[in-house]
Amino acid sequence: MRTSVEIKTSSWKQKNDYTIAQAVLDAFKWNWNTINNSIYVQVMNGQVTLTGKLEWHYQKEAATRAVNNLIGVKEVVNNISVDSKLIIPINKKNIKRALKNHVALDYASIVIAIYKNDIILKGTVDSFYQKELAEKITWKTPGVRNVKNNLKVIHEPIEK
Known part of the structure; x- marks a missing residue:
């Protein structure tokens, strides 16, 4: 499932991809819902692509929320998969x-x-x-x- 959020920015908010990537990593450090060593970040022309595996869906959503308002981010593509190690019988x-x-x-x-x-x-x-x-x-x-x-x-x- 691909989750995509596109955000338009004005020209004064333009940042280079390296600066955006650093801001994304910093945002993950401050967000307790994301496990930053499990998420890989790629930035190209302001589009942030997140990949990796997390245990819970709320963590995947938190990863998008943590970065979609950063200056310079035009779009967030969240390709993180959810793979819970816990096998809980679902009722x-x-x-x-x-x-x-x-x-x-x-x-x-x-x-x-x-x-x-x-x-x-x-x-x-x-x-x-x-x-x-x-x-x-x-x-x-x-x-x-x-x-x-x-x-x-x-x-x-x-x-x-």
Whole structure:
């Protein structure tokens, strides 16, 4: 899964790639959620590409957040993989309960498939917001290594 955030900067904020790379490494040192010796950084024309392996999805998200506001960064491509060493049995009921407890989701139309520690979400939701929300909630389940979001957005016409 490729996560990309593009940021436009004015000309006075231009930095060379080496300076940006140093700023990224410094940002990782200050961010306790990232493990900086597990992340490799490449900068080309202001595009920061992150690779490596981390144990938790929140660490991957924290890596993007740590660098996307740095001066000179035009785009962040997060190719970090999540590879938890812990194999925690995932209980489908816990995921369903978490989805059910969120008022913005119609959990009944979401089907959850589990293969080892990978989760596949299928079914339908009413909006892209709900699709993204279901994925975020699923990622918070302990032991999840990967989430494939195959939810389809179906817009129901409003009857007058």
